[in-house]
Amino acid sequence: MNILRRNVLKGAGAAGAVSVAMAAGLLKPGMAFAADWNKAVFESKDLGSVMGAVGGAGAAAGDISVKAPDIAENGAVVPVEITSNIAGTESIIIIGEKNTQPMLAEFNLSNGAQGFISTRIKMGATSNVRALVKAGGKMYTAAKEVKVTIGGCGG
């Protein structure tokens, strides 16, 4: 099930954080019907609103590995690998906490897809890369700090 879509469909009756996001003008009722892409969450510049909207605000620590560099070679291409060892992992969300737009991606997994995603992300500043995992209707989280430096002689 698509967390982004479902939380928006639940509307104001759902988690309080969604109401906050709505009050902030981030989520508009009906938007979820228009497209499969949650513009409000992806274009939000506020980490708190994003965490609330995706149900990550009260997420518990979980058996999730966030493999990412200690120091990014290049903030434009940061390899990130998320492995969830939580049984029944349904979806994985990746957030760059200090990115201008913190919401990076949501992956919904089905029909045997394992709790594993490897990708490359952009990071504008040193911060946590946070993974949120939904399993059995509950949210779990883990994070890893990645330092981003400016520069590079590159030889």
Place this chain on the structure above:
Amino acid sequence: MAEPMKIRASVKGDDAEVKCLMNHPMETGLRKDAKTGALVPAHHITNVTATVNGKPVLDAQWGGGISKNPYLAFKVKGAKKGDKVVVNWVDNTGDKNSAEAAIG
């Protein structure tokens, strides 16, 4: 218009690992052009889906924070050699791309 993506899929133990490389500029819409100073309009993949033998295994939404020429790898339990993997993407301008590969 977009270049086809690359898919490499192989069986490792109980899982098949699927690796893809897509060709896309992944503009966030927040970056200024170095010469003109004008904002470069957002142009990025918004949705990625994948199927194995026609069954959906992955349904993703992306923002512009995924790196240019995106890389994505995922694992599917029970997928076997010869199974057909299809990966599709759509971007915010409506541009689409699809590629398929047999698991090796």
Place this chain on the structure above:
Amino acid sequence: MTRLFSFLTGLLALIGAWTAIASPEDDRINLVNQLTSVYPDIKPHDYIHGALAFDPDSMAQYLSIMQLPPFLAALEAGEKRWKTPFKNGKTYAECLPNGGRMIAGNYPKFDPLRGRVVTLETAINDCRIANGEAAYAYGDPSSMGLLTAYLRTLSDGMKMNIQVEGEAALQAYEDGKKTFYSRAGQLNFSCANCHIDNVGTRLRSEILSPVPGQATHWPVFRGGDQLVTLQERYQRCHRDVRHVPDQAGSTRYDNLEYFHAYQSNGLPLQASVFRK
């Protein structure tokens, strides 16, 4: 007294001659010995990874990105250029030795007839001109850069094999060596200050890479998409020390590349690679 004097001057001349003729191979072995004495745990084979060899965190990112590097489409564009015939119907493969395969490690080479160093890029332009096409600018990433980014992959695994034979070749090598060791720019740095004397230490946030292995993997794709050729790298180094760079393909840079590539002799080539 006279005899003693002539003995001493003879001895001095001998010493002078000996230092002057430290062979290219002596240079290379001295460099490797110097490195292995400071960093006994880093195997010379790993010098091809440059600064990455000194930092496992960087190396892990490199290996991850190289699984399916973001610049694959650029290599395909280069392949298309390589395979597209000239207007006369001939191809690059017909004018380069061995159809262009497993040859990059032989360049730069010294051409005694022309009395100059010939880089792989020069050989490509010779081929273009012989077939009635205009030469590419050495430093143009969109033409020469893409073409060599693909062409050099055809030599992956070949060991660098630069030859310095004859007096004129040695002079070109020595000229390149002089450039490498000469301080330049407002910051008054030589190439050697960083890449021999301070290998493995940090210059601000950057780990300095060793000379052996530096010439084995060009062009690089910085940040995954910005193509940089070896001589563009020389230009950037010169700019970094606030020195006015040459045009790519200048005699000074060609001779520098000749000296520089020699120091990678015996190390395997791998093109094209990701760098930060």
